[in-house]
Amino acid sequence: PxxxxxxxxxxxxxxxxxxxxxxxxxxxxxxxxxxxxxxxxxxxxxxxxxxxxxxxxxxxxxxxxxxxxxxxxEGSRHPDRDAQFRYIYNQVKVFQENNQPVISVDTKKKELVGDFKNAGREWQPKGQPDSVRVHDFADKNLGKVNPYGVYDQTANVGWVSVGIDHDTSSFAVESIRRWWKRMGQQTYPEAKQLLITADGGGSNGYRIRLWKIELQRFADDQGLEISVCHLPPGTSKWNKIEHRMFSHISMNWRGKPLTSHEVIVNLIANTTTRQGLKIQAEIDSNSYPKGIKVTDTELENVNLFKADFHGEWNYSIRPKCSSY
Structure with a gap:
């Protein structure tokens, strides 16, 4: 007992x-x-x-x-790796104790859309497996999708924007914005701050200028102070969203051909766990061009405050209209 x-x-x-x-x-x-x-x-x-x-x-x-x-x-080990994880853990605790939202974000691997083989098996009538293509060449009409996930570490709920264009910082922040408008605002109506934990690379990487520009726009739009903690190099498997949300999505659609955008959205949204995980998902049909350049002047205009400990990994972006 x-x-x-x-x-x-x-x-x-x-x-x-x-x-x-x-x-x-x-x-x-x-x-x-x-x-x-x-x-x-x-x-x-x-x-x-x-x-x-x-x-x-x-x-x-x-x-x-x-x-x-x-x-x-998992790649080269940074000497401050463990210290960074302790820093993130303490930041998460502080935000949660103050009822401020904490999210883990990442892009799930690209998926081919169409009648392609999807790894895994599921129960089917004997001798009647789903027929799929022999070769995994992208369908010219359906292409691939980029699922970008947002996982609420406190409420155990998630959001996935299924992008059909490039995985850019603009797409990443738009996904966070959609989570906030569809889910976050209702859960945290009094929130003044948001903590984001993210990998150090990819569209939400700490070196990406456009990531900070887009976060500034989001902070200004919503009046939120955005704090970001990046995982140290070579530790992507430690990201909470990987084992608390993405793994369950992968299990839910294993063995099922991802034949259309609607099928993908439905499989994601119907993913649940015994711990009560719930996910909302939708297609993001916007275009996100690659190669957008951010000038030094534009970057200097970001209202960015670096933490004393590894300010390149840990920083806050405050609304320009803020009273801070």
Whole structure:
């Protein structure tokens, strides 16, 4: 039976492993590199009467596994990687304690639209599998889609804009804007700030000038102070959206040909979990041209405030009409 002591152990254990949690976009399993011996000792120091075996059982109940050595290498390790994760974890806690929204964002991998093979299997009448094309050449009319996701870390809900053009910073921020207008505003009507956790590269990368320009426009439009924390290099699997949302979408459509935009939107929107995940999705049919240049002057006009710790990764953009 779940006792008060067990619930307390659950809470403290997850608090310890959360800053060092990784995930796989194709699997709901979460990984931690901390050993059960380390965790049980830390819990004992906190006053819990608990051993390694019980810690293993609690980790399994929380959806964790110990990460194998062969999967640890994720690219060059930055010396401040762990410190950055602790910084992000603390920022998330502060925002959540103040009832301010915290979102994790990323682009899911591009998907071919049409009667193409989709990895995985599903139950079908014997001898009647879906027929798909032999070769995976993009359909000239349907092309590919770029699903850009926004995951609310507090409410366990998400948004996906299914883009049909280029994956640019303009598309990324428009996806965040749609989440805010369709979902975020209703959940956080008193919000003055928004925290975004994002990878360090891609359309929402910390080096991308257009990303900051578009965030300034969003901040001005909505009167929100936008804070951004980027994951350190080589750690994309640690992004919360990967294992809390994208993995479940992948499982929901495995084995199903993504024959149209409508099918893709419906499969995303019908993705749920036992933990209560709910997702809204829609097609974004806008054009997002690549190669938009941002001048030094335009960048200097962004109302940007860098954090003392790695200001290139951690910064805030305030509305120009703000009273800050």
């Amino acid at each position: 779940i006792t008060k002591s067990t619930r307390s152990s659950f809470r403290d254990l997850e608090g310890m492993v959360e800053p060092t949690t990784r995930g796989d976009p194709e699997s709901p399993l979460r990984w931690t590199c901390k050993s059960t011996r380390q965790l049980s000792r830390a819990l004992q120091v906190m006053g819990h009467k608990i051993g390694r075996q019980k810690v293993s059982e609690l980790l399994a109940d929380l959806g964790y596994s110990l990460q194998a050595n062969r999967k640890v290498r």
